[in-house]
């Protein structure tokens with residue numbers, strides 16, 4: 449990119465970002481105040497987003513990632529970011545894996561790192577990152593393709609318009625058009641699993657229903673259930689009706705996973721089902737489960753539904769570095785099981801901003817190549833660990849016998865770790881007789 453280097457010394461570097469998801473917006477926030485850059489984001493959606501879509505759910509973020517982001521933005525954005533962090537239980541984010549009868553098999557409370565995760569409202573995060581962005585974020589602009597040569601890139605949009613830039617960033621999510629053009633032979637893997645997500649009202653009563661205080665995952669043969677929540681620090685409880693949940697409000701989240709071709713309702717595809725039919729589907733799955741789990745499904749609000757077919761990105765090698773790059777899901781989409789996708793996209797955006805801001809002693813092309821190498825390494829490491837959890841939930845639970853063996857292995861693993869002894873155990877942790885004896889022996893030895 450010698451021509452770009454030479455031009456950059458005379459004018460700001462023109463950075464065009466496609467996609468106003470968490471990754472694209474963080475990158476824009478970190479660059480737009482720096483006079484060395486002219487940054488613009490193009491987003492196909494609307495400024496209001498869609499209150500019933502994923503925009504309203506929550507993401508998990510390590511405090512270190514959050515603090516690093518917070519430390520680099522304006523005071524006003526900082527304040528809005530702080531409001532996006534949900535209240536946690538006094539014992540922190542202490543979750544568990546259990547079977548469909550609420551028997552706890554594994555407790556993820558052994559490390560401070562796991563307990564201190566922030567539960568962040570995706571909607572409020574988006575609002576914070578969009579603060580004062582009308583000059584650099586353009587909505588209702590659908591990107592179609594780009595043309596690149598050694599002088600830069602031209603991005604073309606569905607409305608027939610096009611724009612020239614020096615660096616084009618694909619932050620356009622898992623189905624990225626930019627990735628498809630940049631790496632035409634890249635493929636995505638369909639796990640065959642569909643998760644139906646619902647919200648439920650967050651009240652003192654429903655809060656008390658959250659298994660193990662912070663939620664967790666139910667592992668049953670060929671099915672899963674994830675339970676979590678966002679507790680708005682400004683208005684912890686409400687709304688109290690069962691028709692609508694405002695994206696700003698606290699909520700309890702229930703996600704029911706199962707193989708896409710094993711829905712109880714086989715009369716139509718999940719995409720064609722009404723919210724009520726999707727809720728009936730989830731109720732049917734939980735019929736024989738612990739009454740608490742069935743009740744959690746029963747109190748969900750049909751209107752809040754979001755259906756996700758779980759696909760992941762197959763490994764991609766670093767491409768020949770040019771003026772087009774990628775971040776977040778556009779490069780390394782993963783399963784939602786570890787809740788790492790959004791923080792991974794945000795980490796990429798922070799790393800790319802740092803790369804672009806580095807002085808001109810190292811040529812831009814070399815800096816971008818380094819970014820791409822480390823972004824792919826880090827992103828696919830997260831993708832691999834999230835796939836491991838997917839296998840733990842589904843592949844290892846494909847038959848009742850495999851599920852039993854898996855659960856026994858989880859118990860053994862749980863027993864191996866030291867858990868904070870002072871914290872309450874809302875459900876009994878059940879071990880088989882042999883495990884119980886081994887645990888007693890273990891305790892005596894300690």
Ligand SMILES: Cc1cc2nc3c(=O)[nH]c(=O)nc-3n(C[C@H](O)[C@H](O)[C@H](O)COP(=O)(O)OP(=O)(O)OC[C@H]3O[C@@H](n4cnc5c(N)ncnc54)[C@H](O)[C@@H]3O)c2cc1C
Nearest residue numbers: 467469470471492507508591620621776777787788789790
């Ligand atoms: C159900 C579910 C639950 C999840 N839970 C968690 C969680 O708990 N924690 C977590 O960290 N992650 C979670 N994730 C993953 C997380 O949502 C993603 O990893 C994260 O949003 C990726 O951010 P991104 O900025 O890379 O892409 P996205 O958030 O996908 O944003 C891409 C943006 O690009 C826009 N776009 C796409 N194509 C075009 C185009 N052609 N032209 C213009 N704009 C375009 C889209 O409209 C979108 O706004 C979950 C995902 C799902 C599906």
